[in-house]
Structure formats: structure tokens, C-alpha cells
Amino acid sequence: MNAPENRFKSRLLAGEVLHGLWMTLASPVAAEALSLLGHDWLMFDTEHTPLDVAGVQPLLQAAAAGRAATVVRPAWNDPVLIKRVLDMGAQTLLVPFVQTPEEARAAVAATRYPPEGVRGVAGLTRASRFGLTTDYFRVANREVCVLVQIETGAALARLEEIAAVEGVDGVFLGPSDLAASLGHLGQPGHADVQAALEDAARRILAAGKAPGILATAAVDARRYLGWGYRFVAAGVDLALLLKGAQRLHEEVTAEN
Structure with a gap:
């Protein structure tokens, strides 16, 4: 039995545009559906x-029912959290709040076995099909995809240095945190924020890496795609549930 290929990584590095969905419900049923x-x-x-x-492993297992690749965002750029998520079978990580190239290098190192990195070794994990794969340790470093998240003006100022770090496959922009950092808390649609996001996509592409972003509406997703973003989450599961439920409530209770 061979270790699985990371199709998200291979498609991203091939220049494909990948459409995603942000998952917050922590529900295996929602993940599978x-x-x-x-x-x-x-x-x-x-x-x-x-x-x-x-709770991550049941979500990965449930999502394996469909064709969607899975990405996991650890709570922090922490080698212990990263190690545990990788052992559960995650192949693509979105590492939050990366501010410097040094932090980006630390994120990459946490995903690599020695001598390329510092990831701890365990045999009976879901990542290695519980030890049944014959090549996991040989290919694991190659198959992990590292996406680093830039969320502040300070990180934007060092974007090219961060993107240049070997092992960083994509750079993800968080519009809400970036808006707060730029003095526009709660206003990711502010002209200054949107201009920074458009410029960031250009700079990431010029650095030879894939830019990614979270959108909360289809119109925003289409705009970001037009700017060159390659992996875009076009919505959040909980927001979609709330909007659908609210729309249903309004339709049912509307006066005839």
C-alpha cells in the first residue's frame, strides 16, 4: 500500500485555480455532506x-467520502499542533499569523521529518495508513503542502521574503485581520484593504507562489479570482446555514 498523493498540492503547483469552502461547524456530518x-x-x-x-481526525475521515481535498488550519504556528494534525492524515496546512520569513521557515520545518525538519516520528498513525504504507516516510516531506497566512501590514511589508522561503507553497491573505491591522476593523471591503489585497496577489504571483484568500460572497470571490488568486474559499459553512435559515424564515412568515 502506497501513501496517497497530495492532489491539492500538485494541482496548485500546476497553476490550477481551486475553489474551496471554509468549515467551522466541527461536524463530521457537515464535512461528509x-x-x-x-x-x-x-x-x-x-x-x-x-x-x-x-476533533480533526473524524472530519478528515468524513470528508474522504467526496472529491474535495482537505486543508487544516492549526490554532498556531506550533510544531506540536502541526505534528499532531499531520499524524491524523492532513497533508495541507494553513499556518496562521506568519509575520516573518523566520516564522515561515519554522512552519515548514515543523512539517518535515529530519534532516529537512523537526517533525517527530510515529509509526501507527492515520497518515501512514496505520503503518500499512510501504513508502510513507520516503514521500511524506514531498507530499505536505504548506500555506502561510499573512494577516497584518507588517507581514505584508515582508511578503516577498516570506514567499521566497523554500517549502512555502502558497500565501494566504486574511481580509478581516488585515483590515484590522490597517485601521479598518470590521471593514474588509474598505478601499485601502481591497487595494492591499489586489497588490498582494500580484506580488505573490511575481514571487512564483500561489496566492489564496477567503471570500464571504460570490461577488467577492469572483473579484479575487480576477486579481489572480489561485485558491479561494468562497464562503463559510455556518454563514451559509444562517443565510439559508433566515431566508426560509422570512419566506414562511411573509404576509400574503
């Missing part, structure tokens, strides 16, 4: 949700 809809990737967030590390 939404994996079947045709999205290229689902992102499971452990930074801004109640989801803890132990």
Missing part, C-alpha cells in the same frame, strides 16, 4: 472555532 458538492477543497479551522485537535 459538503465534500460531495464538487468543491476542490474544504478548510477545517481550529483557530477560530471550538474544534480542538482531537
Whole structure:
């Protein structure tokens, strides 16, 4: 039995545009159901949700029902958190709040076995099909995809240095945190923020890396795609649930 190929990474490095969905519900049922809809990737967030590390593996198992690749955001750029998520079978990580090239190098090192990195070795993990693969340790470093998240003006100022770090496959922009950093808390649509996002996409592409971003509406996703973003989450599962439920409530209670 061979270790699985990271199709998200191979497609991203081939220049494909990958459409995703941001997952916050921490529900295996939601993960399985939404994996079947045709999205290229689902992102499971452990930074801004109640989801803890132990809850990640059931989500990965549930999402395996569909064709969507899975991405996991650890709560922090921490080698222990990263190691545990990788052992559960995650192949693509979105590492939050990377401010410097040194922090980007630390994120990459945490995903690599020695001598390329510092990832701890365990044999009976889901990542290695519980020890049944014959090539996991040989290919694991190559198959892991590292996406680093830039969320502040200070990080934007060092974008090219961060993107140049070997092992960084993509650079992800967080519009809400960037807006707060630029003095526009709660206003990711502010002209200054949007200008910074457009410029960041150009700079990331010029550095030879794939830019990614979170959108909360289709119109925003289309704009970001037009600017050159290659992996775009076009919505958040909980927001979609709330909007659908609110729309239904309004339709049912509307006066005839």
C-alpha cells in the first residue's frame, strides 16, 4: 500500500485555480455532506472555532467520502499542533499569523521529518495508513503542502521574503485581520484593504507562489479570482446555514 498523493498540492503547483469552502461547524456530518458538492477543497479551522485537535481526525475521515481535498488550519504556528494534525492524515496546512520569513521557515520545518525538519516520528498513525504504507516516510516531506497566512501590514511589508522561503507553497491573505491591522476593523471591503489585497496577489504571483484568500460572497470571490488568486474559499459553512435559515424564515412568515 502506497501513501496517497497530495492532489491539492500538485494541482496548485500546476497553476490550477481551486475553489474551496471554509468549515467551522466541527461536524463530521457537515464535512461528509459538503465534500460531495464538487468543491476542490474544504478548510477545517481550529483557530477560530471550538474544534480542538482531537476533533480533526473524524472530519478528515468524513470528508474522504467526496472529491474535495482537505486543508487544516492549526490554532498556531506550533510544531506540536502541526505534528499532531499531520499524524491524523492532513497533508495541507494553513499556518496562521506568519509575520516573518523566520516564522515561515519554522512552519515548514515543523512539517518535515529530519534532516529537512523537526517533525517527530510515529509509526501507527492515520497518515501512514496505520503503518500499512510501504513508502510513507520516503514521500511524506514531498507530499505536505504548506500555506502561510499573512494577516497584518507588517507581514505584508515582508511578503516577498516570506514567499521566497523554500517549502512555502502558497500565501494566504486574511481580509478581516488585515483590515484590522490597517485601521479598518470590521471593514474588509474598505478601499485601502481591497487595494492591499489586489497588490498582494500580484506580488505573490511575481514571487512564483500561489496566492489564496477567503471570500464571504460570490461577488467577492469572483473579484479575487480576477486579481489572480489561485485558491479561494468562497464562503463559510455556518454563514451559509444562517443565510439559508433566515431566508426560509422570512419566506414562511411573509404576509400574503
